[in-house]
Amino acid sequence: MSYEAYLNDRNVILTVAPTGGVHGKDKNQNLPEQPEEIAEQVAACEELGASICHLHARDEHGENDAGRIQEVNDAVRERCDDIVIQNTTGGQSTYDARVQGIRTDPAPDMASLDMGPFNRGQHIITEHTRNNIDQLAAEMRKKGIKPELECFNNGHINEVYRLIERDALEEPYYFNLVFGHGTFTPPTPENVLNLVSNLPESSEFNLLAVGRHQLPLTTLSMILGGHVRVGMEDNLYYRKSEPVQSNAQLVDRTARIADLLEADLATPAETRERLGIE
């Protein structure tokens, strides 16, 4: 995807990430945690034009619980029309917990695939060894699950090239470029341009930026021919000092920006076709 593509083919894939694994309701009471709450918010986002939902599961205390991802998937399927389900295989937990995201029945359309570790807080390093990445990629390919290749910093793009050389991925390669604090790529427009220029042929890219960077950098992504992810996983505020009321509020703003940029939002069916999801 390129600026040229934006001019000629203005079809933007909008992903909503409603929950994540970092924040809790104590930070924003509107963050959905339980399966029904998540499904209700995802359905509202689908109505507004989101075609992919990126899902995490929590236990009744709001703590991360990959074992409930099946319940979350069931609730979303029940409430939504056709949205593409993308389960996480990321986060700070063990490989055995994270792999649950690709062992649901039915399997999800997509799953995130972190391209390497990153720091969380003072003492957490997410466990994403090359061996784990290779195993997840192989299982996804076998099951026809499209990986979203999560690049938290520049070096993670090298890891995608490594997988391509091993013939572990199918085209188009769907990147998720992550911008933010800590070991993420520093959130600047220059770094967005730099990363995009390093992507292989036959790539599509999505952009995620945390907190107040969500609005400007996802807008830039659309102009560059990329796709966007918004949601309360990445951003708990609508604007400075104003907590987000729901995921739909963020999706609605993004849909309006896409419209102003004269871009269409891809439907779930168009998203599946574009990414080669059966």
Add this chain to the structure above:
Amino acid sequence: MTCPYLDYRRSDEDHEFDHDRPYCTVAEEFVSPMKADICNDRHEFDHTSDCETYPDEQASEEKESGSEAIRADASE
């Protein structure tokens, strides 16, 4: 072992929830889902060494008594 300072509460002055949530009695606030892993010593995170909120003097006392226990084991 779960941190002795971890409590599960449904409310504080600012919040009221449907279910009990992890609450740090040192910081006197609810802890994030990410941090709750440390409070519960999940995935090899140890609250005495990996938590910046855990009281320092308590951590060193526990380490001290831990090393005494190790010394006692070794002498058996």
